Amino acid sequence: MRIDIITVLPELLKSPFEASILKRAIEANLVEIHFHNLRDYASDKYKSIDDTQFGGGAGMVMMVEPIDKCISELKSKRDYDEVIYMTPDGATLNQGIANQISLKQNIIILCGHYKGVDQRVREHLITKEISIGDFVLSGGELAAAVLCDSVIRLIPGVLGNETSALTDSFQDNLLAPPIYTKPRDYNGWKVPELLFSGNLPEIERWREEQAYQRTKTLRPDLLED
Numbered sequence: 001m002r003i004d005i006i007t008v009l010p011e012l013l014k015s016p017f018e019a020s021i022l023k024r025a026i027e028a029n030l031v032e033i034h035f036h037n038l039r040d041y042a043s044d045k046y047k048s049i050d051d052t053q054f055g056g057g058a059g060m061v062m063m064v065e066p067i068d069k070c071i072s073e074l075k076s077k078r079d080y081d082e083v084i085y086m087t088p089d090g091a092t093l094n095q096g097i098a099n100q101i102s103l104k105q106n107i108i109i110l111c112g113h114y115k116g117v118d119q120r121v122r123e124h125l126i127t128k129e130i131s132i133g134d135f136v137l138s139g140g141e142l143a144a145a146v147l148c149d150s151v152i153r154l155i156p157g158v159l160g161n162e163t164s165a166l167t168d169s170f171q172d173n174l175l176a177p178p179i180y181t182k183p184r185d186y187n188g189w190k191v192p193e194l195l196f197s198g199n200l201p202e203i204e205r206w207r208e209e210q211a212y213q214r215t216k217t218l219r220p221d222l223l224e225d
Contacts, residue, residue, distance in 0.1 A: 001104065001155060002032040002078075003148060006070050007111040008049060009141055010035040016145040025158045033148070036074070041066040050114050059115035067110065067121050074108060083108045083127045086140030086147065087116060090129030093147060097130065101147075102154035109147065111140030173222050177210035 007013055016022060017033050025031045039047040043065060050060040071083060081104035091097065101107065110117070110126070122129070132143045152158055180191040194206055215222050 001030070001102075001152070002034070002106045003109060004034045004036060004074055004080075004107070005109045005111065005144055005148075006036045006038055006067070007139075007141055007144070008038050008113055009111075009139060010037050012139075012141045013111075013145060016149065021153055021158060022149060025152050025155065028157065030155050030157050031152050036070055038062075038066050038070060041069040041073075053115065057115075061115050062113060062117040062121070064118040064120045067117065068125060071108060071110075071125050078106055080106045080108050083110065083125060084147070085110045085112065085117065085122060085126040085129045086131070086143040087112050087129050088131050088134065088136050090131040092134075093130050093132050093150065095150075098147075098150040098154060102151045109140075109144045111144050113139045173215075174211040175214045175219060175222070177207040177214065 005013060013035060017026060022031075022033075026033060038049050042048050048063070049066045050062050053059070053061045074080070082101065084101075084107060086109060110121075130143075130147060132146050137143060180195060184191050184196075192206075194203060197203070
């Protein structure tokens with residue numbers, strides 16, 4: 001998979017990809033991450049990529065021209081499956097969306113800033129709009145990092161255990177069941193005896209029941225789907 005990220009703050013985005021699972025995925029050539037500074041596509045000597053909005057109003061708006069130039073240059077070199085805009089009013093990121101994107105080969109992610117982008121960008125250049133929640137950030141960079149992490153970990157070979165991602169919360173619209181590790185007894189806090197029984201069908205049944213009960217208690221909205 002190749003991910004091209006368009007941003008006005010590439011330095012803010014780089015650190016998440018220089019550690020942990022994301023770094024290993026890049027080093028293993030399972031994913032390519034490329035950062036593109038939008039100011040490199042500005043048409044004036046001041047490297048302007050935003051301006052005041054027509055009709056008046058507070059806040060600056062990212063201009064269509066530099067965004068179009070950047071996306072057009074990228075598209076001239078390869079085909080892209082999605083051009084994603086990170087915005088608070090997009091579709092809320094969930095496991096299903098992450099699963100879908102993980103199957104793509106090439107994607108572009110545009111990080112918003114200020115009041116957002118000229119509406120013509122959204123109408124003519126963007127294929128998918130994604131939000132990471134009903135709140136506003138200073139820019140789309142951190143949201144883009146969240147999206148990349150949720151997607152890249154699903155690529156075969158990225159995680160040490162191929163089945164790990166398949167048992168995460170939300171994969172089957174249920175929260176994950178309780179999990180335990182050593183020690184067996186800590187300060188009188190004991191692990192359920194069933195987990196030491198060796199009866200795998202019973203353990204799996206217990207996990208399914210626990211997942212359902214946790215979801216019913218903590219996220220009943222998931223069961224409505």
